[in-house]
Amino acid sequence: MKIATYNVNSVNARLPVLLRWLDEARPDVVCLQELKAVQENFPEQAINDAGYSAIWHGQKAWNGVAILSRGGNISERRRVLPGDPTDEHSRYIEAEVDGIVIGCLYLPNGNPAPGPKFDYKLSWMDRLITHAAELLSSGMPVVLTGDYNVIPTEQDVYKPENWINDALFRPETREAFQTLLKQGWTDAIRKLHPNDRIYTYYDFFRNAFGRDAGLRIDHFLLNPQLESRLRAAGVDRHVRGWEKTSDHAPVWMELEH
DNA sequence: ATGTCCTGCGTGGCAGGA
Numbered sequence: 001m002k003i004a005t006y007n008v009n010s011v012n013a014r015l016p017v018l019l020r021w022l023d024e025a026r027p028d029v030v031c032l033q034e035l036k037a038v039q040e041n042f043p044e045q046a047i048n049d050a051g052y053s054a055i056w057h058g059q060k061a062w063n064g065v066a067i068l069s070r071g072g073n074i075s076e077r078r079r080v081l082p083g084d085p086t087d088e089h090s091r092y093i094e095a096e097v098d099g100i101v102i103g104c105l106y107l108p109n110g111n112p113a114p115g116p117k118f119d120y121k122l123s124w125m126d127r128l129i130t131h132a133a134e135l136l137s138s139g140m141p142v143v144l145t146g147d148y149n150v151i152p153t154e155q156d157v158y159k160p161e162n163w164i165n166d167a168l169f170r171p172e173t174r175e176a177f178q179t180l181l182k183q184g185w186t187d188a189i190r191k192l193h194p195n196d197r198i199y200t201y202y203d204f205f206r207n208a209f210g211r212d213a214g215l216r217i218d219h220f221l222l223n224p225q226l227e228s229r230l231r232a233a234g235v236d237r238h239v240r241g242w243e244k245t246s247d248h249a250p251v252w253m254e255l256e257h
Numbered sequence: 258a259t260g261t262c263c264t265g266c267g268t269g270g271c272a273g274g275a
Contacts, residue, residue, distance in 0.1 A: 009262075009263065009275085010262090010263055010264075013262085013263065013264090034263090034275090036263065036264060037264095060264090060265080061263090061264050061265060061273090061274085062263095062264080062273095062274070062275090109274080109275060111274095111275075149275095203260085203261080203275090204260080204261040204262055204263095204275090205259080205260040205261055205262095206259085206260055206261090207260095208260095246262095247261090247262080247275080
């Protein structure tokens with residue numbers, strides 16, 4: 001089973017790129033972030049025609065998350081991260097596909113930091129940590145994947161000294177991510193590629209992709225039941241070089257059966 | 258500070274987010 005995550009940065013602006021990549025990569029399940037579309041503007045027909053069923057949670061202008069499944073059933077579990085009934089951002093959707101719980105998340109960027117946006121990011125991470133602990137106790141195989149907007153270590157950024165005060169790399173952000181990992185989650189990409197330079201995002205500015213000036217901020221976190229099934233993982237880096245592409249590249253992992 | 262690309266608003270380019 002191949003599961004992918006892709007921050008599309010507008011699902012409609014990216015539709016040709018998304019369809020081309022789906023046809024090429026043929027993932028079984030795909031988590032999308034940054035739909036930038038209201039609920040009724042999700043391109044459901046085109047996704048269906050490509051062979052996928054989908055659930056999604058849209059929002060005007062920003063955010064928005066979706067889970068696509070090829071062939072198999074997709075059973076929605078929730079479309080809100082618990083812990084703050086006043087939070088209106090569409091940043092989390094969770095489903096069960098073939099016995100696996102799939103949490104698709106778009107963690108707040110948090111810049112500028114410090115400030116209210118950074119506070120929101122940290123409180124969202126607290127809520128994620130709480131929810132992740134509940135998922136761990138469920139006994140089911142679980143993956144939490146998406147755009148974490150977290151650079152976990154210096155290894156995951158082309159020039160760490162430029163990012164010290166950025167919300168994606170600040171100590172509070174990295175500590176919260178480590179707190180999450182220590183619950184018992186495995187970073188699938190790092191587990192299989194401990195020493196490689198791997199990026200999933202390149203700024204649209206300053207020819208970042210051409211200079212390989214990237215960040216690794218899209219992650220797969222696996223609980224122990226799923227980690228034992230992990231066989232391969234990687235980034236479809238070339239997709240970042242296509243015309244009218246997103247600033248993120250698709251990331252994927254393959255599980256045994 | 259800069260750079261680019263997206264959306265909304267609403268028809269011409271800004272403002273805001275990333």
